[in-house]
Amino acid sequence: MLKILKYSFFDLMRSRWSYVYFAFYLLLGVVLLFLNNDLSKAVITLMNVIIVLVPLIGTIFGVMYYYNSQEFTELLLAQPIKRSSIFLGQYLGVALSLSMSLILGLGIPFVFYGLFESSAIWDFSLLLITGTFLTLIFTALAFNIALSNENKIKGFGYAILLWLFLAVIYDGLFLMTLVLFEDYPLDKLSLIGTMLNPIDLSRTLILLKLDISALLGYTGAVFKQFFGTSFGLVVSFFMLTVWVALPVLRIVFKSKRKDF
């Protein structure tokens, strides 16, 4: 598995898209810092970018890579290698190279700007950690879609739909549910609703650090316990890990019984 991981990783490292992705984040970081002159404000703007763009790029890149390397995969399948290690190796290769572009691309301008002396370092690391989690989750989901669809066009369509659903439509439905059932106690429902969507979950996780004063404005015991203590942080990270584990398990499961 490690060999395939290494191969995928270096294959991607040489590809143009990794550089484009890296350069995009580098530029974003530099421009934000240049315009804002304030680390903590830049972190807030970055959050908006990360929770929308990272999932999108993860999904598209994952699907693209799978379809592009299909012939190579078939070649590998003819060799005496475990199927799970082929696909997991490829998956990790993509996910790790994307995460690296993200971390380096954003990290370098911030480090040069004096991140280590700033109090924003924890907010910033939290941002990078959630960004990495989102990359892992959405690349895994993309691999799932690609594994289940031979048709490339269909695969891409589903991938974009998945992103659109989790990034925008889900929140719309969520909001409608909350407004519709406003006469009922909604504490738990709203927290559970957040847990079920990795994008919402990452957003909440970052909000816990940034907009805590607004979040505390709501009177609800469950909310207060969730937002007021580190309990929220622990639960959110646990859920993000579950969100990585489930699609990865499905990759293993699916790849074992797929006909090529």
Added chain:
Amino acid sequence: MKNQILFFITIFMAWSSIAQTITVCKTCAVSTIQSAITQAKDFDTIFVKKGTYKEHNIVVDKPLTIIGEKYPVIDGELKGEIITIISDNVTVDGLFIINVGTSYTEDYAAIRVKNSKNFVIQNLVLEKLFFGIYIEKSRDGKVYHNKIIGDAVEEYNSGNGIQLWYSKNVEIEHNFVQHVRDGIYLEFSDDCLIKNNVSTLNVRYGLHFMFSNDDVYQDNLFEKNGAGVAVMFSKRIKMYSNIFKENWGTASYGMLLKEINDAEIIGNTFEDNTIGINIEGSNRITYKHNDFKNNGWAIKVKGACYTNTFTENNFLYNSFDIAYNSNVNDNIFDKNYWSNYTGYDLDKNGVGDVPYRPVKLFSYIVNRTPETIILLRSMFIDIIDFSEKVSPVFTPDNLLDNNPLIKRITW
């Protein structure tokens, strides 16, 4: 004129010849403060030496000056009220008063001023108290440089730091109040000045007005209270250059205004509060040169608020700038700086060319269904906020700042 001066000199000399000093200490002839007061004549000075005096119900019934040397401790042993002043012209200075009794039927205070004029209460340290300094039906007094540190946990069994009841023209300056119910509480008290005080970590309010008119409070710091300042049912209050900080919690405000008319709120700073100012039923108030920074809600308008003007304030990085719960607006927003403003200034006159709408659709939704706060900063919310901005349906369509400033205002 000459005769007048002569007259005053004679009076002064007469006084100084009559006024004597009495020293109280453990080994002196006079060993308790109460006996010193009984022996003293009008306008005498009582010096209390360092030591611990276990006394309560000390009644000051003649014009005296009581001065503590090196903070003598007066221990009330939780038996009730400690000092009660019922005469005019009393000065109390430099005492350390502890252990005031707690009662559910009577408001025991460390020091109570009753029906008195020209009192001065200064340099006291009060600890383990129920009520601290209680001024009732008195006027023309001064409360300076006191330090009041309580241990209040619940509202129902704790008292206020400094309380004024039916009092007039009292100056409260440079006091430090912590861990009581209300730091400073004014009820039916007019023409008072509250200045340079620090009121922090109180269970309820840092400063509380009830039915009090024409008062001024300025240059105070209110930090981490249940709510910073509550101004209720009062008229013509002036609030200048105060700092309201970190009043966090589900029902916490920097400032709470209820049934307030004709007030002036100028030059204050509201920082890191859950709600900067909560306004209910308040009319003709001027908000000018205030900084609202990093609050959850900078201003929450709850209804029945008419002809208020908000000019030249800075709204910086609040989650919500203004929240309204109706779509009728009679308040004026003009020439403020909004950090969330996204317009442009083509003619470079420092004023944005597109009006700014401070009320977002999302703040309207959160007002209706508070749980939706969990969707804060979601992309979907940004989209609906944008569409509401283009064509307002739910938010008041005349609630605009027509001259939003491009640069932060400094004064």
